Amino acid sequence: MDITRKDVEHIATLSMLNLNEEEIEGYTKDLQNIVSFAEQIQEVNTENVAESAFALDAYNVFRKDEVKESFNRDLLMQNAPSSNGVQYQLPPVIVD
Amino acid sequence: MEYEVIIGLEVHAELSTKTKIYCGCTTEFGGDPNTHCCPVCTGMPGALPVLNEKVVEYAVKAGLATDCKITKNSKQDRKNYFYPDTPRAYQISQFDLPLCVGGGFDITLKDGSTKHIGITRIHIEDDAGKLNHDSYTGGTLVDLNRAGVPLIEIVSEPDMRSAEEAVAYVEKLKGILEYIGVSDCKMQEGSLRADVNLSLRPVGQEKFGTRTETKNLNSFRAIEHSINYEIQRQKEVLEAGGEIFQETRRWDELEGKGFVMRSKEDADDYRYFPEPDLMPIKLTDEYIANIKENLPELPEVRKQRYIQELNLPEYDAGIITTSKALSDFFEDASKECGNPKAVSNWIMTDIIRIARENDIDYKDLPFTAKRFASLIKLIDSGTISNSIGKKVFEEMISENKEPDEIVKEKGLMQISDESAIKEVVDRIVAANPQSIADYKAGKDRALGFLVGQCMKELKGKGNPQIINKLVLEHLQ
Amino acid sequence: MNITKLTAHEIRDGYKNKAFTVKDVVEAFYKNIDEKDGDIKAYITLCKDNALKEADEKQSIIDGAISNGTFDELPLLYAIPIAIKDNMNTLGVKTTCASKMLENFVSPYDATVIKKIKEEGAIILGKVNMDEFAMGGSCENSAFFATKNPYDLTRVPGGSSGGSSAAVAGDLAPIALGSDTGGSIREPASLCGIVGLKPTYGLVSRYGLVAFASSLDQIGPMSKDVKDAAILLNAIVGHDEMDSTSANIEKKDYTKALINDVKGIRIGIPKEFYGEGLQEEVRVALEKAKDKYKELGAEIVEVSLPFTKYALPTYYVLACAEASSNLGRFDGIRYGYRTQNYESLKDIYKNSRSEGFGKEVKRRILLGTYVLSAGYYDAYYKKAQKVRTAIKEGFDKVFTECDVILTPTCPTTAWKIGAKTENPLEMYLMDLYTVPVNIAGIPGISIPCGKDNDGMPIGMQLLAKHFNEEVLLRTAYTYEMNKEV
Structure with a gap:
């Protein structure tokens, strides 16, 4: 699979990353190499093989519907880059 | 196109x-x-x-x-x-x-x-x-x-x-x-x-x-x-x-x-x-x-029950059961007053109307099913007429009061005293000879006119059956 | 006596014998840190004030326990200093993941493992360096500084838990916690000549561990000997209702597995782990270890894991895909780095992330986004999930033929700083032997087994079936007790 500059630009947009010229070039090359390396997995015959999302076979891990005390807001928001102490602050965004 | x-x-x-x-x-x-x-x-x-x-x-x-x-x-x-x-x-x-x-x-x-x-x-x-x-x-x-x-x-x-x-x-x-x-x-x-x-x-x-x-x-x-x-x-x-x-x-x-x-x-x-x-x-x-076994009664089942057991029209049963709150209101009020047909009629006309007009959910109606049932009971017992009932209903939307309180306060009790009504009927009939002539000439509308005049004179509180009976007596 | 050379269990013995106080121990480590960490650069944050305060409190408890004869009832980690990899949330302390993104992030809560070691009474010396967000195998991807190998300051300590391995090897902490997604405990342990154990996936809670690849990440002990590894493992295992992937199994006492005997244990040698790219001295050391086991009465069996070569590409697809999603939350809104340079929301997202993440992190986010994006999902992610099944089944089969698998931990010993930074793939190849273990979810331990001609440590890796940490510890312990020094 060939990775093009356009691919890298597209996935950078999806990932919310800005890349400069040099980075686009570098990552295009890196990703090309890594993806070519990853291509090897196509050699494995996986007909009739199920997918594993996990190494373990557990299922139905549930929690009871019991209220726990919420967090102290000051503690929760202590790392906010911008807040009015009550809510996180942003530049204007369309609000429904 | x-x-x-x-x-x-x-x-x-x-x-x-x-x-x-x-x-x-x-x-x-x-x-x-x-x-x-x-x-x-x-x-x-x-x-x-x-x-x-x-x-x-x-x-x-x-x-x-x-x-x-x-x-x-x-x-x-x-x-x-x-x-x-x-x-x-x-x-x-x-x-x-x-x-x-x-x-x-x-x-x-x-x-x-x-x-x-x-x-x-x-x-x-x-x-x-x-x-x-x-x-x-x-x-x-x-x-x-x-x-x-x-x-x-x-x-x-x-x-x-x-x-x-x-x-x-x-x-x-x-x-x-x-x-x-x-x-x-x-x-x-x-x-x-x-x-x-x-x-x-x-x-x-x-x-x-x-x-x-x-x-x-x-x-x-x-x-x-x-x-x-x-x-x-x-x-x-x-x-x-x-x-x-x-x-x-x-x-x-x-x-x-x-x-x-x-x-x-x-x-x-x-x-x-x-x-x-x-x-x-x-x-x-x-x-x-x-989970399936423990599902509560669903709207479709309720609807069939209303049609078959309570004789509601299919359309009315469908509308009422669409909302659980409305359907619960219907059931509670019916049980309280024993007149599901009347409750259903009120829901189909006035209750749906006020919910739409005021954009409120049926579970947030301004009165409880029990209070509404008392209104039906006042009508069914002849304490107030149906048209006075509508007035009381409008009051119940804005005032947090029991219907009998409203009736008492506003003096809306129905007049069923025949002698009191007769006095009014005599006066109205005497004042409208033309209507009597019309009635005798076969114009049934004249009866309605006379009854209406009497009701107006009685401020809507006269018992309509008695007025009707007395006016007819005059005409015959 | 040099306190900082002691293992955790030796420090405990010292407390019991009143050879030294908790304060002596804590101060000794901070003194060593003062003297040596300017060169080694293992620590990002020190918790000195708190550690010294705890030292005094704990000493009085110890004194009381000794005088009324209840010392042995104190937890085995009681008053033992420990270093924590800086990707585990520690209440009130910075948790940076060695990233500019979290440079000033103060944890609002304790990770479950931190809660557990605090309950045991361990004393946190500080938070140690790592590759940014645990992405790397050399500790050079830290946004702050590269950690050096205590055996040779011009070489890498391995990664991503390089701060942990360097701290233990450099006598800056007796024990440390690391995390392992594709070898990040075992590889640095190997390169620094210490013990590192990656438990079975699900044995240790991940709650509070800043996620790299959720289906592969696992926290584990790093220590000077196998006994300390067992003690630290005891402290951190257990079902956690806050982690859906935490295994709900009965708790074991792993120190009971410290038996100096491997008679009858079948040790599998998978030929796929001894191929091209393996440093000759490492191969020879492994050969010797095998002979040692034979001599000690273990049964050596040749086994085959044919899908091994596909583990590394599978790993990079799965781990990067999960990472690209896990790292989306670093958006400059609720915590973490926010760019100065913004007018719109999009500016905040793009500039904060571009300025806050390092080169390798961006590379993996891009790769992960690519393999999940429309049109490629089936070819890469879905396919990799199937190959994962094949790899798992390969191990299942081999574990019917043997009880333990013996392999090198890393193809080489520690390399020079900067030697592999230009070519990401070359760096990724260092994970060749460790990555299959995470994909299969099985436990693995790396223990020292000699040195190369430059005096750099060599590590060997032992693997076992899911939740069979005991046989690993026993096999490792027996080797440790019987190896020629």
Whole structure:
């Protein structure tokens, strides 16, 4: 699979990353190499093989519907880059 | 050109669990901003989700109540996108293995006909937080109290052809969810909201036209108005030879206008993949059967009971049972006063009217079923007439008082004293010789006129049967 | 006596014998840190004030326990200093993940493992360096500084838990916690000549561990000897209701597995782990270890894991895909770095992330986004999930033929700083032997087994079936007790 500059630009947009010229070039090359390396997995015959999302076979891990005390807001928001102490602050965004 | 309207709905209903879907924070509406939050629902680094078992139960209930098949081997998936109301930059939803698939139900239309609307799927996911306008800075504020409240998304087939059908579908769906108690469906609080997918195609054409999606409609009016607006808009574009673009739209009910939010060029690529922090869901036949057995009486069953046992007309029974709150009101009031037919008549006329006029939910009516039943009892016992009853009813909307109190205070008690009525009748008849002549000449309307005059004189409080009897005596 | 050379269990013995106080121990480590960490650069944050305060409190408890004869009832980690990899949330302390993104992030909560070691009474010396967000195998990807190998300051300590391995090897902490997604405990342990154990996936709670790849990440002990590894493992295992992937199994006492005997244990040698790219001295050391086991009465069996070569490409697809999603939350809104340079929301997202993440992190986010994006999902992600099944089944089969698998931990000993930074693939190849273990979810331990001609440590890796940490510890312990020094 060939990775093009356009691919890298597209996935950078999806990932919310800005890349400069040099980075686009570098990552295009890196990703090309890594993806070519990853291509090897196509050699494995996986007909009739199920997918594993996990190494373990557990299922139905549930929690009871019991209220726990919420967090102290000051503690929760202590790392906010911008807040009015009550809510996180942003530049204007369309609000429904 | 004649166009056919194709409508499919995605309805989001917040489940009425006590806690959020993946953490123990309360789902209570409101609350000081960011106080119903913890590391999990605010997406702190290192925090992990654990699924609330009630969410699965409620979603399966909703599926069974809408005739869906339940997926026994299900899982949750991440839907990746950046938006400030989505703290992890992914929503945990279900992609290819939703909990419920392939159901549907019949809706009743105004002309009395019924139509089947299919349900494609129902899946579980977490709600987003809320963005608020900051009037102080002009910026946006983020409140994550709602982030992580459990939702089910109910996706319909594109089976609807008009705003009326869409509204009837949502009304029926809302009723079902209320009956089974999985959502409080408070539209004004946003706990039930609909996205409308709409396209037009020339009549006779098989291929669907390009559709638009209008998001987050949270009242029946908004659903109706936005659909009619969008039909008109698309029609005008097509008739002018234009092209419909696949886009997400927003509806402003105050302005009565729709707006483009974003077009598909922005390339949504949600990169769904199985949520590695949550284990798969496996449901046994016993689990599903147990939920099915314990489902409460559903609207369709109630409707049949009303028709067969209480002799309500099919249409009335259908309307009343659509809303659980209304149907419960009907049952409670009927039990209290023993006159279901009268309660049903009042519901079909006045109660539905005042709910619409004041845009209130049936569970928020200004009086209880018991209080309303006392009004019926006052009429049935002859204490007040039916028309005085209407007056008392209007008072009950604005005043928090028992009907007999209102009757007493305003002196609305019916006059059944024959001698008192006779005095008025004699006077009216004497003053209207022409009416007597008319009546004798075969004009029956004259009787009504005379009775009406007497009632007017008695300020509406005269017992109509007695007035009628006395006037007739005069005429004969 | 040099306190900082002691293991955790030796420090405990010292407390019991009143050879030194808790304060002596804590101060000794901080003194060593003062003297040596300017060169080694293991620590990002020190918790000195708190550690010294705790030292005094704990000493009085110890004194009381000794005088009323209940010392043995104190937890085995009581008053033992420990270093924590800086990707585990520690209440009130910075958790940076060695990233500019979290440079000033103060944890609002304790990770479950931190809660557990605090309950045991361990004393946190500080938070140690790592490759940014645990992405790397050399500790050079830290946004702050590269950690050096205490054996040779011009060489890497391995990664991503390089701060942990260097701290233990450099006598800056007796024990440390690391995390391992594709070898990040075992590889640095090997390169620094210490013991590192990656438990079975699900044995240790991940709650509070800043996620790299959720289906592969696992926290584990790093220590000077196998006994300390067992003691630290005891402290951190257990079902956690906050982590859906935490295994709900009965708790074991792993110190009971410290048996100096491997008679009858079948040790499998998978030929696929001894191929091209393996440094000759490492191969020879492994050969000797095998002979040692034979001599000690173990049964040596040749086994085959044919899908091994596909583990590394599978790993990079799965781990990067999960990472690209896990790292979406670093958006400059609720915590973490926010760019100065913004007008719109999109500016905040793009500039904060571009300025806040390092080069390798961006590379993996891009790769992960690519393999999940429309049109490629089936070919890469879905396919990799199937190959994962094949790899798992390969191990299942081999574990019917043997009880333990013996392999090198890393193809080479520690390399020079900067030697592999230009070519990411060359760096990725260092994970060749460790990555299959995470994909299969099985436990693995790396223990020292000699040195190369430059005096750099060599590590060997032992693997076992899911939740069979005991046989690993026993096999490792027996080797440790019997190796020629």
